[in-house]
Amino acid sequence: MKFGVIGAGQxxxxxxxxxxxxxxxxxxxxxxxxxxxxxxxxxxxxLAKLHEKGRLTDTPDVILGRMEFKTDLNAFAxxxxxxxxxxxxxxxxxxxxxxxxxxxxxxxxxxxxxxxIPITALASASGRPERFxxxxxxxxxxxxxxxxxxxGYSTSDETAQFVTQTAERMGKTPLACNDFPGFxxxxxxxxxxxxxxxxxxxxxxxPEAIDGIMKLGMNHPMGPLxxxxxxxxxxxxxxxxxxxxxxxxxxxRPSPLLRKMVQAGLLGxxxxxxxxxx
Ligand code: NAI
Numbered sequence: 001m002k003f004g005v006i007g008a009g010q011x012x013x014x015x016x017x018x019x020x021x022x023x024x025x026x027x028x029x030x031x032x033x034x035x036x037x038x039x040x041x042x043x044x045x046x047l048a049k050l051h052e053k054g055r056l057t058d059t060p061d062v063i064l065g066r067m068e069f070k071t072d073l074n075a076f077a078x079x080x081x082x083x084x085x086x087x088x089x090x091x092x093x094x095x096x097x098x099x100x101x102x103x104x105x106x107x108x109x110x111x112x113x114x115x116x117i118p119i120t121a122l123a124s125a126s127g128r129p130e131r132f133x134x135x136x137x138x139x140x141x142x143x144x145x146x147x148x149x150x151x152g153y154s155t156s157d158e159t160a161q162f163v164t165q166t167a168e169r170m171g172k173t174p175l176a177c178n179d180f181p182g183f184x185x186x187x188x189x190x191x192x193x194x195x196x197x198x199x200x201x202x203x204x205x206x207p208e209a210i211d212g213i214m215k216l217g218m219n220h221p222m223g224p225l226x227x228x229x230x231x232x233x234x235x236x237x238x239x240x241x242x243x244x245x246x247x248x249x250x251x252x253r254p255s256p257l258l259r260k261m262v263q264a265g266l267l268g269x270x271x272x273x274x275x276x277x278x
Contacts, residue, residue: 090118136148150176
């Protein structure tokens with residue numbers, strides 16, 4: 001099976017790595033060679049670590065040998081499945097799927113790793129809504145078990161089954177849901193992160209205390225501000241905007257502090273500064 005991944009950032013790189021670890025031939029695409037080089041370096045480091053711990057069935061070289069890194073979208077023409085993991089922006093994703101719908105062989109399945117954007121809208125843009133689905137991996141992909149599988153309005157049973165089986169072949173646990181804003185994971189998670197940010201803005205407590213209270217008090221593995229930095233504050237803001245627009249209720253309003261930090265270029269771990277310094 002040939003597996004395509006669009007975007008060599010934290011999610012795309014992780015998805016591509018796990019696909020190659022699972023024995024698939026993988027092609028990864030990004031808009032610039034330097035983004036591909038950076039993505040490949042992260043994958044190499046992760047594979048070396050997993051190898052050291054004895055958690056790989058093949059050597060890193062064999063796994064990397066299954067991967068191709070390209071800037072040209074035409075590299076996806078003969079893919080059986082293409083998973084998109086680019087910026088969380090509906091217009092940009094829809095444009096991409098409009099092009100992909102023309103490039104990928106007609107029987108190929110297209111999937112989005114979007115955190116919150118309507119699958120049905122992206123499916124329409126692709127021109128093959130029955131072979132379109134949400135395949136939402138969790139960060140970091142090599143370590144996290146879940147894949148949230150989101151059916152769009154027209155997704156066929158065959159497509160849902162194919163993607164479910166593929167997630168299982170990647171060693172993941174797929175769980176199904178329907179296409180509503182934020183699906184299940186981010187509809188529940190993101191308002192909590194947003195509320196933690198609101199607590200910082202209102203001076204309820206210092207970031208370390210907020211994270212410590214949620215870790216020790218709720219037994220969460222990571223505090224909400226650490227998690228927001230890890231996800232990327234730009235991505236958090238984009239998801240809150242989708243929830244607010246899609247569900248209407250004021251409880252989904254993005255915290256003004258979140259908006260301001262994104263405007264200032266403080267995006268969390270990936271920019272070196274968010275609620276903490278990296
Ligand atoms: P990122 O910023 O780390 O990576 C995005 C990559 O996409 C960059 O390398 C960028 O150059 C590339 N890109 C942008 N436009 C492109 C285009 N038109 N064609 C090809 N490549 C393009 O972002 P991240 O965190 O990997 O997020 C990607 C997607 O995954 C988003 O939709 C996000 O909502 C979703 N997601 C993010 C999670 C997280 O924890 N960060 C978790 C689950 C889903």
